[in-house]
């Protein structure tokens with residue numbers, strides 16, 4: 001099976017690429033905007049590609065038809081998207097639409113990544129794949145439009161929604177809330193975290209396993225692939241402090257209102273993994289298990 005991972009320099013994309021390469025039975029190719037950040041680190045080819053450059057993408061599909069295209073690329077920072085609408089729309093919507101068309105033409109399965117931020121967070125119980133999105137910021141809007149494009153163009157696809165992804169970051173990749181909290185507490189620095197926003201944090205290796213379960217073209221539609229504990233951001237911070245026996249008094253829980261962030265975020269965007277568990281046998285690690293692997 002020939003598999004492409006687009007966004008292969010990114011936090012999730014690199015883990016998916018190395019996980020699937022290590023299995024040794026797939027012909028893997030990573031694609032990303034910058035050159036390979038870890039050249040020679042596994043059994044895969046690498047193509048430096050801007051997914052906004054449609055002729056180059058089409059040429060890539062002509063040269064070697066993939067069986068599965070996994071798109072982890074995105075402009076994924078909500079604050080950046082809020083201030084760069086055109087750029088965010090191009091990468092998160094137009095380029096996704098184009099990738100979906102290419103996959104449709106070549107008969108490739110399309111696994112496209114999305115987010116809990118498609119929801120408005122007003123539900124106060126875990127969102128299911130049947131709930132109707134209503135994004136509250138521009139990042140969420142573009143991701144929802146990307147999802148709609150994939151669903152309307154492809155018939156062999158899965159949309160994989162993930163939430164607050166954590167794991168080991170490589171140089172040049174963005175960090176995550178767990179690493180930030182651990183580093184701050186270890187350095188005896190105080191940290192303000194919101195106490196009224198809830199998420200289901202996801203260990204990045206669970207995503208790689210979830211992707212593997214979705215490779216066969218037997219299941220289509222949306223799948224929530226995340227952790228099974230719904231926690232406020234401040235609860236996540238306290239769990240990090242307690243696990244590593246760090247000083248929890250340095251953590252200062254504040255309300256969303258007090259945090260006064262420029263970009264609105266959903267209050268409650270925990271996702272239900274019942275469908276993934278039922279259809280795929282997906283079963284994620286606990287936060288403590290994820291932390292023990294992440295910092296081992």
Ligand SMILES: NC(=O)c1ccc[n+]([C@@H]2O[C@H](COP(=O)([O-])OP(=O)(O)OC[C@H]3O[C@@H](n4cnc5c(N)ncnc54)[C@H](OP(=O)(O)O)[C@@H]3O)[C@@H](O)[C@H]2O)c1
Pocket residue numbers: 006007008009010011012013031032033034035049050051052071072073074075076077091113114115116143161162163164165166173174
């Ligand atoms: N991280 C989270 O907590 C989180 C939560 C919910 C949903 N998600 C979703 O999960 C997916 C992966 O997120 P992530 O945080 O792992 O992403 P990330 O680390 O921000 O990586 C995204 C990658 O996309 C690549 N990229 C951006 N523009 C591109 C372009 N025009 N052409 C080719 N590649 C391009 C970048 O490649 P280069 O590095 O080569 O420039 C970057 O490494 C995204 O769809 C995101 O929306 C993530």
